[in-house]
Amino acid sequence: MTWLTEWAAYLPQMMSGLGVSLLIAGVSIVAGYPLGLVLSVMVSARNLAVRTLALAVVEIGRGAPALVILYLFYYGLPKFGIAFESITAACLALIWNSAAYSSEIMRAGIQSVGRGQLEASSALGLAQRHTFWRIIMPQGMRSAIPGLMGVAIQMFQGTSLAYAIAVPELMKSAYNIGSQDFNYLQIFALAGLCYAAISMPATWITVFFEKRLARHA
Amino acid sequence: MDALSAVLQGLPMTIVLTLSAFAIGVVGAVPLAVGLSSSNMLIRLASRLFVDLVRGVPIIVWLFLLKFGIQIGTFKFNPVAAAIVGLGVVSTAYLAEIYRGGLQAVPRGQGEAAHALGLTRGTTFYGVMVPQAFRIVSPSIATYLTGLLKDSSIASTIIVAEMVFQSQSFARQHPTVEGILPYILVGILYIVLSLPVAYLSRRLDSRMRKAVYA
Numbered sequence: 001m002t003w004l005t006e007w008a009a010y011l012p013q014m015m016s017g018l019g020v021s022l023l024i025a026g027v028s029i030v031a032g033y034p035l036g037l038v039l040s041v042m043v044s045a046r047n048l049a050v051r052t053l054a055l056a057v058v059e060i061g062r063g064a065p066a067l068v069i070l071y072l073f074y075y076g077l078p079k080f081g082i083a084f085e086s087i088t089a090a091c092l093a094l095i096w097n098s099a100a101y102s103s104e105i106m107r108a109g110i111q112s113v114g115r116g117q118l119e120a121s122s123a124l125g126l127a128q129r130h131t132f133w134r135i136i137m138p139q140g141m142r143s144a145i146p147g148l149m150g151v152a153i154q155m156f157q158g159t160s161l162a163y164a165i166a167v168p169e170l171m172k173s174a175y176n177i178g179s180q181d182f183n184y185l186q187i188f189a190l191a192g193l194c195y196a197a198i199s200m201p202a203t204w205i206t207v208f209f210e211k212r213l214a215r216h217a
Numbered sequence: 218m219d220a221l222s223a224v225l226q227g228l229p230m231t232i233v234l235t236l237s238a239f240a241i242g243v244v245g246a247v248p249l250a251v252g253l254s255s256s257n258m259l260i261r262l263a264s265r266l267f268v269d270l271v272r273g274v275p276i277i278v279w280l281f282l283l284k285f286g287i288q289i290g291t292f293k294f295n296p297v298a299a300a301i302v303g304l305g306v307v308s309t310a311y312l313a314e315i316y317r318g319g320l321q322a323v324p325r326g327q328g329e330a331a332h333a334l335g336l337t338r339g340t341t342f343y344g345v346m347v348p349q350a351f352r353i354v355s356p357s358i359a360t361y362l363t364g365l366l367k368d369s370s371i372a373s374t375i376i377v378a379e380m381v382f383q384s385q386s387f388a389r390q391h392p393t394v395e396g397i398l399p400y401i402l403v404g405i406l407y408i409v410l411s412l413p414v415a416y417l418s419r420r421l422d423s424r425m426r427k428a429v430y431a
Contacts, residue, residue: 059408060404060408063404063407063408064407065370065381065404067370067371067373068384071385071400072397075385079392079394079396079397080397157275161277164277171275171277171278184281184285185288188285188286189282192274195273195275196270199272199273200270204269
């Protein structure tokens, strides 16, 4: 029981950290997904330079650890005179991450739309632009929804890495409280539960959407 | 090339972390996957709760919990052990979910046919279901391995001297523009390291497809 009462005492102190975590995750999703859509279109562009650039952005964003991109923004760019606040650096790094991951998911979603849809709309004499935005995109995005929700959960968990550049997010506030009282086990268990309290229901909702989409496919 | 040799100093540790955690996961996921597909609802729910909880908590929290939170008598985790155990437990949960998906994807008829042929439950599971499931999940396992490789970088936050840790200490010693180099190199290195895994997985996949359909 003492654990519960102490948790209740610690929890309010951690709430501002959780707010920062949610803010960073929100920014990385709201800015990252539209960028991801642009990247997914650019990756299949006819122009070789555009295609190569988009592929490089996607492959680095997915292939390099988030922590490395975080350090690159926070410690790397100031050496060229471009300095960011730690929270801005964290947002930029996670935006890159979420844009890269979401672009692959959206590309797969667009590709999953049957060729017949394309042929049918061209047989109906629809313009290419019209076909893409009104026929292919809505269907492609629908099948991309569970994947995009998965990326959102991944981004929320990824905000914990911002601890490493001293962003006052959930992990950092847990560490600060822990280093006052040395109750590390309790504090980090509580922090973990805070993350899980958001990630677990989000995962269940994602699975629910996946199943529903599979049923209609 | 100082930056490169600094980063490469951490390469063995990165590989040790990744492969040890992967080994723990590959083995530990077997009973967990069996639990996830158990016909006993209590076992199924307990396994599901464990998997979702482990996956719902960020890796850095697991590492800090093990490194700073665990003290049993005089025993404390050293950073490397904490990283291996933490990453190992997390990969157990992820791989169990992958295994379960693979087992579920094997057509039901296969199990029924094996049963009709009078095969025992053990033979049906290990001789009929598992080989087919493995074929289905091997690409996902390879993808997970490359994810784990990247996640091993988080061990740098509990002062394990792997690649990211080395690149950061080099960058600290070089406050000039050269200090950005190790971050770029380490990023490229992770991408390069995951290429052979992707290549092997594709080869394995196509070879097994041949074995089945030829």
